[in-house]
Amino acid sequence: MSYLWAFAVGGALCALAEAVVLVTRLTPAHVMVMFVVLGAVAGAFGLYEPLVRLAGAGATVPLPGFGFALVQGAMEDVHRLGWVGAFSGGLRATGAGLKAAVVFALAASLVANPRR
Amino acid sequence: MGAALRVEHGVDRRRYQEWVRAAEPRPHVAAALLRAFLAGGMICTVGQGVLNLLRASGLSEKEAAAPLAVAMVFLGSAATALGVYDNLAKVAGMGAALPITGFSNAMTAPAMEYKREGYVLGLGSRVFSVAGPVLVYGFATAWLLAMVSWLLSRVGIHWGLAG
Numbered sequence: 001m002s003y004l005w006a007f008a009v010g011g012a013l014c015a016l017a018e019a020v021v022l023v024t025r026l027t028p029a030h031v032m033v034m035f036v037v038l039g040a041v042a043g044a045f046g047l048y049e050p051l052v053r054l055a056g057a058g059a060t061v062p063l064p065g066f067g068f069a070l071v072q073g074a075m076e077d078v079h080r081l082g083w084v085g086a087f088s089g090g091l092r093a094t095g096a097g098l099k100a101a102v103v104f105a106l107a108a109s110l111v112a113n114p115r116r
Numbered sequence: 117m118g119a120a121l122r123v124e125h126g127v128d129r130r131r132y133q134e135w136v137r138a139a140e141p142r143p144h145v146a147a148a149l150l151r152a153f154l155a156g157g158m159i160c161t162v163g164q165g166v167l168n169l170l171r172a173s174g175l176s177e178k179e180a181a182a183p184l185a186v187a188m189v190f191l192g193s194a195a196t197a198l199g200v201y202d203n204l205a206k207v208a209g210m211g212a213a214l215p216i217t218g219f220s221n222a223m224t225a226p227a228m229e230y231k232r233e234g235y236v237l238g239l240g241s242r243v244f245s246v247a248g249p250v251l252v253y254g255f256a257t258a259w260l261l262a263m264v265s266w267l268l269s270r271v272g273i274h275w276g277l278a279g
Contacts, residue, residue, distance in 0.1 A: 003164050010160025010215065011153035017210035018152035022145055028213045029246045032222075035214060036254040044261040044276050057163030060181065061188055062156065062214045063250070069181065070254050074262035075276050079269065086262035090255055097185030097216065098251075101223045104193035105243055109227040112197035 002056055009055035013062040032063055039064025040071040069093045148209060155204060155211030163188055163215070185216060192217030196224040222246035 013035075020031050042048040048068040051059040059065050073093025077085030091098070127135075166187045170180040192215075195201040201221045205212040212218050223243050230238040244251070265276030 002168060003161050006164035007157035007161045010163070011157025011211075014156025014208075014211040014214045015149045015153040017214045018149050021210055022148060028210060029222075029249060031210060032213060032219070032246070033249050033253050036250050037257045040254060040257040040261060044265070055160075056177075057167045057184065058157075058160040060167075060184065061160045061163040061216050063216065063219065066216060066219070066250075067254055067257065070258035071261050074258040075265055078262040078266040083263065083266060086259045086266060089262060090258040093181075094185070096182035097189055100186040100189040101193070101220050101247065102243070104190055104220065105223040105227040106239075108193050108197035108224045109231045109239055112199075112228055114225070114228045115199040115202070 005055040006058035006061075009051060009058035010062055011058075013059075013064060017062075035063045036067040036070075039067025041067075043068035043071040044075070066094060066097075151208050152211035155208030156215060157211075159188075159211075159215040159217055162191070188216045189220040192220030193224040196221045197228070201225075219247060219250065222250075 017031050017035055020026065020034070021028060026034075039048060042064065048059065048064065052065070052068065060069070070090040070093065073091070074086050074089035077089030077092060079085070081088070163184060167180055167184050170183055171177070175183070192201060195204070195217070201212065201217070202225065205218070205221065212221070223246075226242040226245055227239050230242040232238065233242075234240075261276060268275050
């Protein structure tokens with residue numbers, strides 16, 4: 001059951017992003033930025049958490065889930081530590097994934113070459 | 117005379133864009149949406165499989181978030197190194213770009229491509245060419261919203277999650 005919701009919600013978010021690309025002719029990079037920001041805003045208004053509870057990885061794996069994690073971490077820390085938490089919280093919550101992206105990108109560049 | 121000249125030598129911006137639109141190959145919208153849906157759905161299903169494994173090993177939903185992100189980033193990076201992810205992206209569009217595996221691909225692909233321009237100013241700087249903008253606006257938005265939530269809490273208004 002968890003797989004079905006993950007598939008449906010994750011797929012729907014991606015189809016929505018594709019629709020934005022087709023309608024607005026923005027580049028994928030623009031739409032990636034847009035969806036991270038939207039995820040953060042939806043998270044702050046408490047709209048994204050129900051989606052995470054429903055769809056699990058279907059909501060946390062797409063980029064709006066990254067925005068949600070950023071704002072969730074910042075909110076948690078800002079109410080625990082004060083203003084400095086707004087600076088530290090987002091990275092605390094997403095640091096593992098970010099550092100993994102850097103480490104694996106470096107590792108891949110050492111062992112693989114681009115296809116021509 | 118000015119108007120006559122414009123008609124003769126210049127092309128009105130709107131008319132030019134109409135020409136471009138007419139000449140461009142028309143993407144099959146429904147098929148593109150379906151491909152994005154299927155690819156994105158499949159990647160998230162793999163993610164759910166990883167999440168279920170992590171939960172089964174005793175982690176809470178919250179504790180599982182970081183290892184899930186690391187695992188998906190690894191898969192995206194490995195698929196990029198194998199040359200598979202870029203082919204998927206050509207077919208699936210945002211279905212490949214929007215999941216965190218696409219974020220990983222957006223860092224690994226330039227890392228592989230630009231290492232020939234040097235490890236510092238080639239790889240080191242280009243690795244963030246797409247990921248950088250995502251982080252800049254993601255960080256700024258999260259910071260702003262958290263500051264608003266904190267300031268509101270100081271005057272007794274509770275807004276924002278965990279607030």
